[in-house]
Amino acid sequence: MRVLFLGAGSAATIYGLTPLATAARNAGHQVMMAAPRNVLPDIAALGLTPFSVTSTPIPHFRTRDRAGNPVTVPDNAVEGRLFTGGWFGRLAAASLEPLLELAEDWRPDLVVGGTLTYAAPLLAHRLQVPYVRHAWDIKDFDGIDPGADRELRPELDALGLDRLPDPDLFVDVSPPSLRPAGAPPAQLMRWTPVNQQREVExxxxxxxxxxxxxxxxxxxxxxxxxxxxxxxxxxxxxxxxxxxxxxxxxxxxxxxxxxxxxxxxxxxxxxxxxxxxxxxxxxxxxxxxxxxxxxxxxxxxxxxxxxxxxxxxxxxxxxxxxxxxxxxxxxxxxxxxxxxxxxxxxxxxxxxxxxxxxxxxxxxxxxxxxxxxxxx
Incomplete structure (x- = not known):
């Protein structure tokens, strides 16, 4: 089985996905982790195979729209969540074509995307393979996804979709007591701390x-x-x-x-x-x-x-x-x-x-x- 994991532009997102990716590799499956180029050294240092989805610096997606015009971070929580979905949507739009090119030669049987890696459901839909959404922390995504739907309207229209596809499975690392009311059904998983190491004293x-x-x-x-x-x-x-x-x-x-x-x-x-x-x-x-x-x-x-x-x-x-x-x-x-x-x-x-x-x-x-x- 080939499993493609999708992270985002910070090492924390890579750390969140690594335990399951490593477990899949240790079970004998082929595993690759795709993410922006700036975190590829983190992926490689953790013993996983990295693939670059974009060389564009991550702050660009947060501070610029697709045309390169400056955007302003909202000053309230509701708009802030939509804004987060929007800039992660721009990252997804930039990632999709490189991922499709990868799939021409290395076609995954399964796509596992971190919480806000919206290229994952788009890619899985195009390839007609299962999509797993993997929480990389305890933060919920209520109110964020609609911002990605809005930003990714051109990509969704091209696929004949009204909104981003639901996952076939949601892996949640939150203990039951911390899951919010109305949280979607999930495969719960034990959190395993991961971070870069150094010689200890x-x-x-x-x-x-x-x-x-x-x-x-x-x-x-x-x-x-x-x-x-x-x-x-x-x-x-x-x-x-x-x-x-x-x-x-x-x-x-x-x-x-x-x-x-x-x-x-x-x-x-x-x-x-x-x-x-x-x-x-x-x-x-x-x-x-x-x-x-x-x-x-x-x-x-x-x-x-x-x-x-x-x-x-x-x-x-x-x-x-x-x-x-x-x-x-x-x-x-x-x-x-x-x-x-x-x-x-x-x-x-x-x-x-x-x-x-x-x-x-x-x-x-x-x-x-x-x-x-x-x-x-």
């Missing part, structure tokens, strides 16, 4: 004398000033601060902040030794914290990220973390939220309860059987 996998707080802006590092501000506000609590960030950003932090450990630190190694993870509302980071039963504080940098806040609000509602929206990003609020999360043991209990719930879900190797049945 003893302090990464052992606890020190002080409580440890990990601060991260994700695999891309995001805005330097945003990450620096989070580090400064957390450091004031007298805890050990570890910053997981790309080396370029980490070097700037080490130059400007004394006594802060910063660098490309594998989150799956340092998370089990941590008391709190403060992050940029990243879906992969959030799931990794939950996997290890660590409380979390999700800080929304912008309205664009806040449009995905509902999923992280559910984590907060279950008592496993807290969220702060852009207007709440002040030194006082961050400090108060971190103190609460560190001092109230109920957050640890709830985070560990979700961790146990996740551990009971089917493994990626078990879910490969569901893929095989689709093709059979």
């Amino acid at each position: 003893p302090w990464m996998y052992t606890r020190g004398e002080r409580r440890r707080v990990v601060v991260t802006g994700g695999s891309r590092g995001l805005n330097f000033d945003f990450v620096k501000a989070m580090v400064e506000k957390v450091s004031a609590l007298g805890v050990e601060v570890v910053v997981a960030a790309p080396e370029e950003l980490a070097a700037k932090l080490r130059d400007q902040l004394d006594g802060v450990r910063a660098g490309w630190i594998p989150l799956d190694v340092v998370a089990p030794t941590s008391d709190l993870i403060v992050h940029h509302a990243g879906g992969v980071t959030s799931l990794t914290a939950l996997h290890f039963g660590v409380p979390q504080l999700a800080v929304m940098e912008s309205q664009d990220s806040a449009s995905h806040g509902a999923a992280l609000d559910r984590v907060a509602d279950l008592g496993a973390g807290r969220t702060l929206y852009p207007a709440e990003f002040t030194a006082e609020r961050v400090g108060a939220a971190c103190r609460d999360l560190l001092e109230n043991p109920s957050y640890v209990r709830q985070a560990r309860a979700l961790s146990e719930e996740m551990a009971a879900l089917p493994s990626p190797s078990e879910v490969v059987g569901a893929l095989e049945r689709l093709v059979a």
Whole structure:
């Protein structure tokens, strides 16, 4: 069986798809992962075969329409979700022709697309093969798909479709307690943390004398000033601060902040030794914290990220973390939220309860059987 996985333009999307892709390969199937060229090194480093769908920088799709005209990020959540669907739709439109060319020589029996990789259902429909939608985090896509339908109207019309095709199977990595009301039927799968590795040092996998707080802006590092501000506000609590960030950003932090450990630190190694993870509302980071039963504080940098806040609000509602929206990003609020999360043991209990719930879900190797049945 040939299985084509489709990721998007950040390493996080690749990490989310890797456990199932690796399980399919280990089961003896041929596996290829297609994505924008900027993340091909991430795919290759994880031992999978990469294929480039576009060399256009990902920010281009977010900031420009198809004609190259500038677009503006909306300032409200509803329009923000439609906007997200729109720019992922533009990425899909640019990806479709290279994928069809690939399929002429390497025809997949099954297409597995990450949550917002809208080229996947279009390609599967053209090839008349099953399509699997694979959640790469806990963020729901309610209100996003219509933006992609609108952006991809030319492609849908050419295929005689009113909207994007529904998947033949939806693989969801959310524990049942975090699935939103009205969530579509799904094949649930255990979340497996994946990230790029480096040689570890003893302090990464052992606890020190002080409580440890990990601060991260994700695999891309995001805005330097945003990450620096989070580090400064957390450091004031007298805890050990570890910053997981790309080396370029980490070097700037080490130059400007004394006594802060910063660098490309594998989150799956340092998370089990941590008391709190403060992050940029990243879906992969959030799931990794939950996997290890660590409380979390999700800080929304912008309205664009806040449009995905509902999923992280559910984590907060279950008592496993807290969220702060852009207007709440002040030194006082961050400090108060971190103190609460560190001092109230109920957050640890709830985070560990979700961790146990996740551990009971089917493994990626078990879910490969569901893929095989689709093709059979």
